[in-house]
Amino acid sequence: MELRVLNYFVAVAQEKNMTRAADKLLISQPALSRQIAALEDELGVKLFNRENRHLTLTSAGQYLLEQAQEILELVVKTRKNLQTTSFISGDLTIAAGESLGMQRIMNVISNIIKKYPTVKIHLLSGDYSYAQRKLDNGTVDFAVIIGNTSIANYASLTLPEKNHWGILMPVNDSLATKKVIKPADLVGRSILNSQQAQELQLFQNWLGNYSNYVNFIGTYNLNFNGTLLVKNRAALMFTLDHLANTSPNSGLTFKKIAPALQQNIRVIWKHGVKLAPVAELFLKLLKESILQEQYFL
Numbered sequence: 001m002e003l004r005v006l007n008y009f010v011a012v013a014q015e016k017n018m019t020r021a022a023d024k025l026l027i028s029q030p031a032l033s034r035q036i037a038a039l040e041d042e043l044g045v046k047l048f049n050r051e052n053r054h055l056t057l058t059s060a061g062q063y064l065l066e067q068a069q070e071i072l073e074l075v076v077k078t079r080k081n082l083q084t085t086s087f088i089s090g091d092l093t094i095a096a097g098e099s100l101g102m103q104r105i106m107n108v109i110s111n112i113i114k115k116y117p118t119v120k121i122h123l124l125s126g127d128y129s130y131a132q133r134k135l136d137n138g139t140v141d142f143a144v145i146i147g148n149t150s151i152a153n154y155a156s157l158t159l160p161e162k163n164h165w166g167i168l169m170p171v172n173d174s175l176a177t178k179k180v181i182k183p184a185d186l187v188g189r190s191i192l193n194s195q196q197a198q199e200l201q202l203f204q205n206w207l208g209n210y211s212n213y214v215n216f217i218g219t220y221n222l223n224f225n226g227t228l229l230v231k232n233r234a235a236l237m238f239t240l241d242h243l244a245n246t247s248p249n250s251g252l253t254f255k256k257i258a259p260a261l262q263q264n265i266r267v268i269w270k271h272g273v274k275l276a277p278v279a280e281l282f283l284k285l286l287k288e289s290i291l292q293e294q295y296f297l
Contacts, residue, residue, distance in 0.1 A: 045060040077093065077139070101265035122140075128149050147200065156269075159267065163263045173233075175255065192219070192237040231252065
C-alpha cells in the first residue's frame with residue numbers, strides 16, 4: 001500500500017463520493033476509481049458499498065480508514081521531526097488519562113513552548129489501554145499511565161505524585177458527613193465506575209463480600225462526564241482525588257475510601273527508540289523537575 005493511495009482512500013472515505021474526492025485531490029475521477037479498485041484487489045477485500053453516487057464504508061473499509069489515518073499522521077509527525085535537527089521544534093504528542101500528575105507535565109510543557117514557540121503540543125485523553133495503543137503504533141511520544149498495570153515492555157519514569165481513590169457524591173448525600181467511605185457504606189447504592197478500574201476489577205476486589213450488594217450502573221472514560229450524573233443524583237462515582245470540581249458552589253464533595261487505594265502515575269515510552277529532540281528535551285526537564293523536588297525535601 002503506497003502512501004499516495006492511502007491518501008486517496010482516506011479522501012474518498014471522508015467525501016463519500018468519488019467525484020468530490022477527485023476534485024479535492026486534483027486528479028480525474030476515472031483515475032481515482034482505478035486506484036481504489038486496485039487497492040481493493042491488492043487487499044482482497046471490498047472497501048466501499050456503492051449505492052448510486054453515495055459510498056459507504058464496509059467493515060473492512062472502516063478498519064482500514066482508522067489504520068490509514070494513524071499511518072498518515074505518523075508520516076507527517078516523522079517528517080516534521082526529521083526536518084528540525086538544529087533547534088528544538090517539531091511536535092510533542094502525549095496520550096494520558098486524567099490525573100493529578102498531569103500538572104507537573106503541564107508545567108514542563110509550558111516551559112518548553114515559552115522558550116521554543118515553534119513546538120506544537122498534542123494532548124490526547126484516554127485510559128491506559130488507549131494510551132498504550134497509541135504509543136505502540138507510534139502516533140504518540142509518551143503515554144501517562146495511571147495505576148499498577150504492567151509496563152515491562154516500556155521505558156518508564158514514575159512521578160512523585162500519587163492519586164487516591166474515593167467517592168464523588170452530592171454535598172447533601174447521606175454519606176457526605178463521613179470522613180471516609182467503607183465498603184459497607186455502599187450497600188444498596190448505585191455506583192458509576194471508572195472504565196479502567198472496571199477492567200481491572202479494582203473495586204470489586206476492594207468491596208470484597210459487599211460487591212454483590214452494590215449496583216454498578218455503568219462506566220465512564222472522562223471524569224467530567226461522570227460528574228454530571230452525580231450532580232443529577234443518579235449515582236455516586238468512584239474517581240481519583242483532585243479531578244472533580246468540589247468548590248463550595250459545585251454541589252459535590254469527594255470522600256476518600258478506606259481501606260485506602262492509591263495509584264502510581266508513570267510516564268512511559270518505547271524501549272530503544274530514538275526520540276525526537278523535543279521529546280528528549282521534555283524527558284530531560286521532567287526528570288530535572290523530579291530531582292529538584294527530591295533535593296529540597
